Amino acid sequence: MQMFVNLPVKDLERSKAFFTELGFTIFGMAEGMASVVISQETQVMLLTEPVFGSYITKEIADAGKSTEAILVLGMENPAQVDELVDKALAAGAAPAGVQQEDGIRYQRGFADLDGHHWEALCLVQPAG
Template sequence: MQLFVNLPVKDLERSKKFFAELSFNLFGMAEDMASVIINQETQVMLLTEPTFGSYITKEVADAGKGTEAILVLGMENPAQVDELVDKALAAGATPAGVKQEDGVRYQRGFADLDGHHWEALCLVQPAG
């Protein structure tokens, strides 16, 4: 089974550049959408707001004003968490959420250019 998460974006070219700067590959790009490859089973589809709106019957949410979902990426170690979040912040993202470092997990978050909340998470293996 595969998972395709669809997100509305205001400026597709700007969003594509942002995710490329985070070292994600993009696939299946069309004039009004592009796919961010997370892994073989997961893609985040970036759709222009009008295209996203054509699939729904409700209003397109403004991710800059509220949080409807938190997209969490599982990382192998804390250094990968820091690398991804630092790249995102350097590419124009803003910090989001609360850093978690409690011996069980290491987690940091950012809001992308459209305000969607992303978290990078590493679950720490118990000693022993």
């Protein structure tokens, strides 16, 4: 099974450049949309607000003012968490959420250029 998460964006080219700076592969789907490849099974579809709006009957949420979802990327180790979040911040993202480091997980977050909340998470393996 695959999963496609759809996010509205104000400026598709700017969003594509942002995710490219984070090291993700991007490919165009159709006019007004592009896919951020997370893994073979997971993609995040970036849709311009007019295209996103054509699929829904409710108002588009303002991700800069409220949080509807937290998109969490599982990383293999804490260094990868730091690398991704530091790249995001350097590319114009804002810090988001509360950093978690409790011996079970290491997690940091950022808000992308449209305010969508992302987290990078590493579940720490128990010593044994």
